[in-house]
Amino acid sequence: MKKLLFLILGILLILIAVLLIRTFTYPFKKNNSETKSVWKAVKNDSAVQRFSGGLKIPTVSTGELGNFDYSTFETFKEYLRKSYPLVYQNTENYEINKYGLVFRLKGSEPNLEPILFLSHMDVVPPGDADVKNKEENVFRPNDQPLPAVTKVAEDWDFGPFSGAVANGRIYGRGAIDMKGMLFSLMESMNNLIKSGYIPQRDIYLAFGFDEEVGGAKGAAQIAVHFKKQGLKFEAVYDEGGLILEKGSVKGIDSDVAVIGCAEKGFLSARIKVKGLGGHSSMPPLETAMGKAAIIMQRLEDDQMKPIMTPLIKQFFDNVGGTMPFVNRLAIANQWFLKPVLLSQLTKNNSTNALVRTTTALTMMKGSDGPNVLSPEVEFIVNFRLLPGNTVKDVKEHIAKATEGFDVEVEEIDNTKEASAISSTKTKSFTIIEAGIKEIYPDAIATPYLTIAATDAYKYQIVSKNIYRFMPIKINDPEKQSIHSTNEYLSIENYMKMIHYFEYIMKNYDR
Template sequence: MKKIIFILISILILLIIVVVIKTVTYPFKKVNSNITSGWKMIKDDSAIQRLSGGLKIPTVSSGELGEFNYSTFDTIKEYLKNSYPLIYQNTEFVEVNTYGLIFRLKGSNSSLSPILFLSHTDVVPPGDAEVKDKSENIFRPDDRPLPAVSEVSEEWDFGPFSGAVANGRIYGRGSVDMKGMLFSLLESMNNLIKTKHFPQRDIYLAFGFDEEVGGQQGAVKIAEYFKNKNIQFDAVYDEGGLILEKGSVTGIDSDVAVIGCAEKGFLSVKIKVKGLGGHSSMPPAESAIGKAAVIMQRLEKDQMKPVMTPLINQFFTNVGGSMPFVNRMAIANQWLLRPVLLSQLTKNNSTNALIRTTTALTMMKGSDAPNVLSPEIEFVVNFRLLPGNTVKDVKEHIANATKGFEVEIEEIDSVKEASTISSSNTKAFKLIESAIKEIHPTAIATPYLTVGATDAYKYQIVSKNIYRFMPIKINNAEKQSIHSTNEYLSIENYMKMIHYFEYIMKNYDK
């Protein structure tokens, strides 16, 4: 017996030694120890004013896909033309489906595949709120008071379409998503033209106008335009990841720049569950709503299995060096601890979304009266598909969850598979890393999975290298303002974003 215990203890000690050695020698990405101060921000008041003016134009997309008021989109087209005459004079300009905008800055070497930068002019609605006058706190970049503004809500520091510049910030719906990026791209190209820096390869800008409602009339048509012209891009850059401020990601002791090399798929289904209706005074043993509850419980309890994909494994390899030793040990020893690692990751909403196809019960409809049993209950469940899972896989999963019940299943909204995965071993990706070091030298840049939907997905037909990243550094509170109240972009972020895109445009072929 003593001999068996001795052998077991020896095996345990050996196992611990192996785990520690693998943890210590695991190739976690090292943060650059030769940190420089990076690019020094240069404030450009005229650029700030141009963005401020663009935020005042309420280009809201809402309601049915592609069905909304386009008058403000006519306004912003005219505003851009007046604000950036050099770009319109020195690029080939094309309108696609009236409101899709394409700019081509011609390069000196036509044999090189072009690069493409994306954005969109539309924004989500600002929400409903009472308003009050707060104009005394709104200033121009040069500190001269703006005219009185009355559309300031109690939930917004300044009106959602005021374009107010105050407290080192530029306020307004779309300042982050995504007019800040749109105007920074135009500023970057404008600077190239002003300084007579013409690239080797063509640089394209393409702006959709209905991204917030699916992009079917904007990005889809623009991508088809490029496809029909036989244009293949060396790289496509769009929104997606951000620079997450130190402390905003639990367990990571560093700023982290997450670069979306793929995005999740999307499937929403309406499930109608049949049962006996009638008066609540004589209920059946199992009502339709009870049956629906069983199905919903199955969907939430038995979700699709978590998986450590190569992309997310690369993410943890990059950020793991800034995590506590226990976390590093689990990442470095997945041969032994992968079940434990996956179990821990599923307990956090953010990390759970990175390792599985998620299930979200979002809508439900039943009886309209408290004493009436509805013969039919319907509910909606939304799945975000992990690369590697397919729509077919999810449908089989739904079939298993509804087994034994009389149901009707209907797809609603747009349906799309998870995107392809773009390599991080490309010139296009390495330029992102270099540009990040310019503006935030201490940030860890890493490939990532974008969990939301972007226009980038539509451009897979014209490029295999698609990267989703907006170079702004934000904390948790600022991240929550996107699509919510009090959205703003700091002046520092805006200036650095302009420099970031200008850096990529200038250095792509160096």
């Protein structure tokens, strides 16, 4: 018996030694912040005012498949033309589907594959807050009135379409998502043209107008146009990741620049559950709503299995060196501790979304009366698909959850598979890292999985190197302002974003 105990103890000691050695010798990414010089942001009042003016134009996209008021988009197009005459005069530029905008700055070597920068001009509505009967200081061509959406929402410190410049910030709906990136790209290209710089390869800008409602009329049509032209892009750059301020990611003791090398897929299903209707005074033993509740409970309790994908493994390899010892232990010893690591990751909303196809119950409809039993109850469940899971897998998962019940399942919205994963072993990726070092040398740059949908997905037909990253450093309150109230972009972030894109454009082939 003693021999057995000693044997077990010996095995445990060896195991502990192996775990510790692997933890202390694991090749976590080292962040080298040594740079020849760090670029300092200098305020450019003219650039700020051009951006502010663009925020005053309420290019709101809403409604089914982009059936919304386009009058403000006409205003916005004209505003860009007046604000950036050099860009319009020195590029090949044209419209796709009337409102999509494309700019091509020709390079000196047409045999090289071009690079493409994306943005979108549409924004979400300012919110459901009550509005004052007071018109806002919005941009008006020839003093013409704009739609009622320009009234001031009470929950905003400054009007959602004021373009207010105050407190070192530029306020307005779309400041971060995503007119800040659109105007910084225009400023960057404008600066290149003004300086007489000629790139080696062509540089394209492409701006959609309905990204917030799926991008079917904007980015999708632009991508198809490029495909028909026979264009193949060396790299495509879009929104997605950000520079997360130290402390905003639990357990990571550093600024982290997360670069989206892939994005999750999407499937929303309407599930109609059949049962007996009637009066609530004589209910059946099991109502349609009760059956629906069972299915919903199954969907939440038995979700799709978590997976440590290669992309997320690389993410933790990069950021793990700044994490507490226990986290480093688990990351370095996934051969033994992967189940424990996945279990911990699934307990947090943000990390859970990185390692599994998520399940979100979003809407439900039953009877219209408190004493009426509906013979049919419907609810909607939304899945965001992890690369490695497929739409077919999700459909089988739904079928298992609804087994034993009389149901109808209908897909709604824009079902799509998870995107392809772009390599980090490319010039297209390393130039992003170099650009980040220019403006935030202490940030850890790492590949990441973009949780939300972007226009970038549509451009898979013209490039295999697609990266989702906006070079702005934000904290938790700023993150919360996106699609919410008091959205703003700091002037420092805006100046650094302009410099970042100008750096990428100038140095891609150096």
